Amino acid sequence: MGAENEPAAKGVPPWWRDRRVLPWVVQAVVGLLVLLLIAFLLGNLVRNLTAAGLLLSWRWLNQPASFGIAETIIPFDATMPYWRGLAAGLANTLRAVLLGLVGATILGTLAGMASFSRNGLLRGIARVYVEVIRNIPLLLQLVFWYFVVFLALPNGAAAVQIPGVVLAKSGLYLAGFEEGVRWTVPHLVNNVWQAPLRVSVEFGALLTGLIIYSGAFIAEVVRGGIAAVPRGQWEAASSLGIGWLATLRWIVLPQALRVIVPGLNTQYISLAKNSSLAVAVGYTDLYSVAETTLNQTGRAVEVYLILLGAYLGLDLLISLLMNGLNRFVQIRER
Known part of the structure; x- marks a missing residue:
């Protein structure tokens, strides 16, 4: 019996050479090393905070903030607690992101469609817009819109006046009830x-910069999606006497969505993260409020945890919604 089992035993490799x-084993070792590194960093953080007398605490959130916010959709003043100020900053961020997503999507879709226009001038304008805007840093564009454009507007009776709309150095004024x-x-x-x-010039500059910058990237996503649709679709529509715009709207774009949506997900997340540059034009968003809170309380770890959690949650929400939309637009074979 021992002689019969000996060849089989010799054919079994030792565990350190078994590919299964x-x-x-490698993943377990790497995971252990990562856990040890995290434990070391957390231990070092706790020791440093203990030495500085700044152990993690959230009680300061209920203390009066002692600062105001010039523009917010949530009522806030200096007597209210810090958590209310952070909520007001988050609301300002969400307003900029939501309006930016809508504006950039509209502008980017139009520019992407214009790349396939039969009008050479329109195609040229779309290409110049995309190539120029994509190659200039967003921070420089925000500074340009704020200092060169919006702050250069006249005030008083000399302001730019359109029926129901006034654009002045002090802000954008709109008719309403x-x-x-x-x-x-x-x-x-x-x-x-x-x-x-009324819309402040700070918010106007931020929103304009986000829309124009992100719109250029979205235009490329839309252009790539339209280009992925077989040329035969255009030719079939033309043979049926369907116009260019109707072909694009009813035939090409619906098929291009399965290519466009994944790219839009990336651009939407980038826009949400880029909104933190609002501090460059003086718009009070979540990052600006958090920075003021940090300077007053000295609670760096807690404040940055709030910032990380807020932006991570916002990006994950965008990704979740876009992934759902992506599953909806995918072509299902029957």
């Missing part, structure tokens, strides 16, 4: 514009 076992009852247009009171709706 070795990958698991005052107190929900009377329709009111922008008007001057003691040489100061008054209107039911």
